Amino acid sequence: QVQLQESGPGLVKASETLSLTCTVSGVSIHDYYWNWVRQTPGKGLESIGYIHHSGTSNYNPSLRSRVTISLDTSKSQVSLKLTSVTAADTAVYYCAKNSAYNVADSFDVWGQGTMVAVSS
Amino acid sequence: SYELTQPPSVSVAPGQTATLTCGGSNIGIKSVHWYQQRPGQAPVLVVYDDSDRPSGIPERFSGSNSGHTATLTISRVEAGDEAHYYCHVWDTVGVVFGGGTKLTVL
Numbered sequence: 001q002v003q004l005q006e007s008g009p010g011l012v013k014a015s016e017t018l019s020l021t022c023t024v025s026g027v028s029i030h031d032y033y034w035n036w037v038r039q040t041p042g043k044g045l046e047s048i049g050y051i052h053h054s055g056t057s058n059y060n061p062s063l064r065s066r067v068t069i070s071l072d073t074s075k076s077q078v079s080l081k082l083t084s085v086t087a088a089d090t091a092v093y094y095c096a097k098n099s100a101y102n103v104a105d106s107f108d109v110w111g112q113g114t115m116v117a118v119s120s
Numbered sequence: 121s122y123e124l125t126q127p128p129s130v131s132v133a134p135g136q137t138a139t140l141t142c143g144g145s146n147i148g149i150k151s152v153h154w155y156q157q158r159p160g161q162a163p164v165l166v167v168y169d170d171s172d173r174p175s176g177i178p179e180r181f182s183g184s185n186s187g188h189t190a191t192l193t194i195s196r197v198e199a200g201d202e203a204h205y206y207c208h209v210w211d212t213v214g215v216v217f218g219g220g221t222k223l224t225v226l
Contacts, residue, residue: 037215044217044219044220045206045220047214047215047216047217049214058214058215059214060214099168104150104151104209105151106151106153106169106208107155107163107165108168110164111162113162
């Protein structure tokens with residue numbers, strides 16, 4: 001059974017860096033695209049970006065200057081770093097797995113999400 | 121950038137059919153995926169590649185995609201179907217989600 005578990009601080013100070021980790025179990029991290037998606041309170045889903053072990057990555061243009069997504073294959077983890085955070089970055093952050101091997105595939109497995117609040 | 125448009129809300133009586141739309145420029149040439157999200161929970165895939173259902177998703181959920189509109193149809197709506205529904209495509213700029221539709225079961 002494939003499982004994704006997000007972890008990281010629930011509170012980050014404004015202007016600092018948000019760092020989250022998604023630990024993958026039940027499947028090889030080499031085989032799929034891995035995504036980060038966030039959801040601000042009461043709002044819809046927003047893609048942050050994705051990565052593949054081949055080196056392919058893509059970031060939301062609105063966040064590109066502040067985002068880095070990386071893989072640690074030895075730990076089977078996907079990491080997210082978001083710099084210079086503001087209150088607008090307060091959200092639930094999800095990691096999600098592509099269902100197959102194409103970047104356009106659906107997300108068939110999601111983590112439970114982790115809430116991150118930005119304090120002033 | 122590519123945009124997906126979903127009506128903010130749809131209401132339907134139990135036992136009736138709910139039709140949720142997702143509009144986008146020539147969306148018919150893209151693969152559209154749909155997610156259900158209940159309050160406080162992570163999204164769940166209910167339809168992928170326009171019209172396929174993951175295992176465990178009832179046959180009441182179906183999808184279609186043509187022209188500028190993709191559609192998620194929920195037949196014989198039940199109280200448990202009340203949730204937000206999001207459409208998703210991949211575009212050259214990356215992953216795109218619609219704004220979501222709140223399905224209310226009257």
